[in-house]
Amino acid sequence: MVECATASYDMTAAMEALAKLAASGSPHLLAFAKLAMEFCRDCQTACAKHAHKHPVCKDCLDACARTIAACRRLAG
Numbered sequence: 001m002v003e004c005a006t007a008s009y010d011m012t013a014a015m016e017a018l019a020k021l022a023a024s025g026s027p028h029l030l031a032f033a034k035l036a037m038e039f040c041r042d043c044q045t046a047c048a049k050h051a052h053k054h055p056v057c058k059d060c061l062d063a064c065a066r067t068i069a070a071c072r073r074l075a076g
Contacts, residue, residue, distance in 0.1 A: 001050065003046045003049075004046040004047055004049065004050055004057060006046075007039075007042045007043040007045070007046035007047070008043050008046070008047070008060055010039055010042065010043070011039040011040055011042070011043035011064065014035070014036045014039035014040075015036065015039075015067065017032065017036075018032055018033065018036045018071075029074070030074065030075050030076075031075075033071040033074045033075040034071070034075045036067070036071055037067075037068050037071045037072070037075075040064040040065075040067050040068045040071070041064075041068065043060065043061075043064050044061055044064045044065065044068075047060045047061040047064070048061055
């Protein structure tokens with residue numbers, strides 16, 4: 001589960017940065033949204049290994065899917 005913990009930690013840091021960039025109206029928001037999707041994909045890959053056993057991993061997997069969809073809409 002080390003991979004899962006590491007990926008979710010990194011994803012959380014990226015999502016916090018994304019939220020701050022969105023709140024400030026940063027001109028770099030779109031570029032960062034594209035990068036943020038990569039953090040979510042990594043997290044999804046790690047969580048998928050445990051999602052059938054651990055509800056928190058399933059919740060994280062689902063949240064990453066929603067975030068990727070939102071970033072796609074934002075970044076085009």
